Amino acid sequence: xxxxxxxxxxxxxxxxxxxxxxxxxxxxxxxxxxxxxxxxxxxxxxxxxxxxxxxxxxxxxxxxxxxxxxxxxxxxxxxxxxxxxxxxxxxxxxxxxxxxxxxxxxxxxxxxxxxxxxxxxxxxxxxxxxxxxxxxxxxxxxxxxxxxxxxxxxxxxxxxxxxxxxxxxxxxxxxxxxxxxxxxxxxxxxxxxxxxxxxxxxxxxxxxxxxxxxxxxxxxxxxxxxxxxxxxxxxxxxxxxxxxxxxxxxxxxxxxxxxxxxxxxxxxxxxxxxxxxxxxxxxxxxxxxxxxxxxxx
Amino acid sequence: xxxxxxxxxxxxxxxxxxxxxxxxxxxxxxxxxxxxxxxxxxxxxxxxxxxxxxxxxxxxxxxxxxxxxxxxxxxxxxxxxxxxxxxxxxxxxxxxxxxxxxxxxxxxxxxxxxxxxxxxxxxxxxxxxxxxxxxxxxxxxxxxxxxxxxxxxxxxxxxxxxxxxxxxxxxxxxxxxxxxxxxxxxxxxxxxxxxxxxxxxxxxxxxxxxxxxxxxxxxxxxxxxxxxxxxxxxxxxxxxxxxxxxxxxxxxxxxxxxxxxxxxxxxxxxxxxxxxxxxxxxxxxxxxxxxxxxxxx
Numbered sequence: 001x002x003x004x005x006x007x008x009x010x011x012x013x014x015x016x017x018x019x020x021x022x023x024x025x026x027x028x029x030x031x032x033x034x035x036x037x038x039x040x041x042x043x044x045x046x047x048x049x050x051x052x053x054x055x056x057x058x059x060x061x062x063x064x065x066x067x068x069x070x071x072x073x074x075x076x077x078x079x080x081x082x083x084x085x086x087x088x089x090x091x092x093x094x095x096x097x098x099x100x101x102x103x104x105x106x107x108x109x110x111x112x113x114x115x116x117x118x119x120x121x122x123x124x125x126x127x128x129x130x131x132x133x134x135x136x137x138x139x140x141x142x143x144x145x146x147x148x149x150x151x152x153x154x155x156x157x158x159x160x161x162x163x164x165x166x167x168x169x170x171x172x173x174x175x176x177x178x179x180x181x182x183x184x185x186x187x188x189x190x191x192x193x194x195x196x197x198x199x200x201x202x203x204x205x206x207x208x209x210x211x212x213x214x215x216x217x218x219x220x221x222x223x224x225x226x227x228x229x230x231x232x233x234x235x236x237x238x239x240x241x242x243x244x245x246x247x248x249x250x251x252x253x254x255x256x257x258x259x260x261x262x263x264x265x266x267x268x269x270x271x272x273x274x275x276x277x278x279x280x281x282x283x284x285x286x287x288x289x290x291x292x293x294x295x296x297x
Numbered sequence: 298x299x300x301x302x303x304x305x306x307x308x309x310x311x312x313x314x315x316x317x318x319x320x321x322x323x324x325x326x327x328x329x330x331x332x333x334x335x336x337x338x339x340x341x342x343x344x345x346x347x348x349x350x351x352x353x354x355x356x357x358x359x360x361x362x363x364x365x366x367x368x369x370x371x372x373x374x375x376x377x378x379x380x381x382x383x384x385x386x387x388x389x390x391x392x393x394x395x396x397x398x399x400x401x402x403x404x405x406x407x408x409x410x411x412x413x414x415x416x417x418x419x420x421x422x423x424x425x426x427x428x429x430x431x432x433x434x435x436x437x438x439x440x441x442x443x444x445x446x447x448x449x450x451x452x453x454x455x456x457x458x459x460x461x462x463x464x465x466x467x468x469x470x471x472x473x474x475x476x477x478x479x480x481x482x483x484x485x486x487x488x489x490x491x492x493x494x495x496x497x498x499x500x501x502x503x504x505x506x507x508x509x510x511x512x513x514x515x516x517x518x519x520x521x522x523x524x525x526x527x528x529x530x531x532x533x534x535x536x537x538x539x540x541x542x543x544x545x546x547x548x549x550x551x552x553x554x555x556x557x558x559x560x561x562x563x564x565x566x567x568x569x570x571x572x573x574x575x576x577x578x579x580x581x582x583x584x585x586x587x588x589x590x591x592x593x594x
Contacts, residue, residue, distance in 0.1 A: 108427075108433055125423045125430065125433070126409075129423055129425035129427075129429070130405075131429070132425050132429045132477055132481065133422065133425060133473045134471065135473070136422070165496060166497075168499070168503075174431065174484055175431065176431050180429055180484075187492055187494075192492065192493055192494070192497040192498075193491065193492050194491040195490050195491075196489055197487070199462060199487040200489040201463055201465075202465070206465075
């Protein structure tokens with residue numbers, strides 16, 4: 001068997017195009033341009049890069065982006081005051097606080113200040129709580145797990161006999177931004193979910209039971225191809241930079257799966273890069289559009 | 298092997314005694330008597346009985362209980378107004394809205410009205426969200442799963458070689474009040490958790506991998522003794538009334554486990570009744586005391 005490659009880049013492009021059309025229609029028909037406020041605290045180069053990428057992608061689809069760059073020594077009060085201003089600002093439909101925040105900031109408290117109907121990252125504890133509860137729906141679903149769900153739906157379309165509902169799903173990693181919300185989404189979708197983490201003793205055996213395996217640990221090639229159940233659907237969230245002197249840039253990106261070996265057993269797998277990564281920003285755009293729809297409703 | 302019986306009744310009694318002592322001390326030294334407001338809507342007999350039991354147990358430990366019985370046709374606004382009054386009332390340290398509420402009431406919205414520092418049931422979405430998040434702690438842990446954790450800690454003390462951390466835990470059931478918060482607590486305690494539910498295909502096989510098995514489906518004797526791993530720790534949350542013409546009352550209580558067969562394989566198991574049941578009210582008392590401590594802090 002050679003796995004189907006789930007082309008996140010192409011699907012993200014399709015979502016981005018849909019958002020672009022909807023943004024144009026909203027501007028034309030309602031006179032409203034969706035707006036995303038991105039708050040960056042301090043000078044972490046990775047955070048700067050992420051915010052820049054997000055703002056560029058906003059521009060590409062016609063979403064207005066507002067950047068707020070604040071010094072690393074901003075106080076909790078000043079940060080919350082800014083968030084409250086953005087909550088009131090009718091041109092802002094989504095508020096993004098780039099994480100991590102400096103140590104002296106209470107991140108939980110800051111995120112909780114974001115108005116629920118502008119929480120496009122979906123990290124407000126009420127949103128996470130609703131994600132965990134039967135019969136409740138969060139206003140916004142966190143971007144990366146939401147992107148993974150769309151990739152799994154693509155696998156349902158492409159892999160005969162595969163259904164998320166009723167499957168056994170193994171989620172490797174329990175982070176607040178990927179592993180845990182991913183697990184909660186899969187439970188809602190009627191998968192039987194096992195959450196694997198650094199304290200798990202029999203990872204190969206558990207992974208081997210997964211019809212779905214989500215790699216969200218950020219440990220290069222930790223999940224061996226030979227562990228996988230024949231026909232598994234593999235979603236690789238990790239992108240780990242690995243030294244590779246022979247590569248043109250001196251490094252390459254690796255995921256949590258031992259990719260080549262995994263392709264021999266899996267029915268479908270996401271590539272790294274070009275799988276989950278491109279989905280995340282596309283969903284952020286989609287969530288911002290949803291924020292503008294909420295404001296209009 | 299014959300399983301150790303985890304005596305919930307005795308442990309609940311111990312917790313209740315500790316709460317009683319702490320309540321007496323607080324009244325004596327701070328002049329504050331912890332108070333629990335119990336709101337009952339409509340005339341569901343089971344709900345009436347639960348509220349009565351809870352209020353009786355409050356009295357036994359010196360917690361003041363305030364009962365609010367409201368007609369089934371109370372409006373959302375009236376209910377929220379009552380909750381807001383209780384939020385402001387300095388004599389009330391815990392607010393309990395007995396579920397289920399009538400269909401025309403938005404339960405989520407009502408529960409969200411409860412002040413976080415009086416949410417002794419722990420059902421506020423922010424509390425559930427914090428339960429799901431690494432590095433965050435809820436102000437109150439829902440009573441039944443909290444009681445189960447204490448029973449598991451008792452098993453750690455009694456069963457040689459058993460540790461919650463690093464174990465495989467199988468939670469059968471994904472309800473908002475037991476299965477899901479239980480799963481989240483076990484993840485926080487470093488167990489590897491699998492959440493099993495009605496759509497799960499291979500329940501016997503999955504249950505058979507559990508070092509811990511939580512029965513929270515409410516389906517009498519659904520979990521067969523022969524499914525269990527030798528030496529498993531079994532926590533039975535269900536209490537199902539089953540007709541038994543030969544019994545003095547004409548019925549008996551059964552749990553989710555096939556009890557007699559389970560005892561032959563398990564290392565420890567909770568009885569039904571007298572296991573998890575008594576723990577739930579004891580924890581509610583403990584949470585109310587905690588509410589009063591918060592008000593004093």
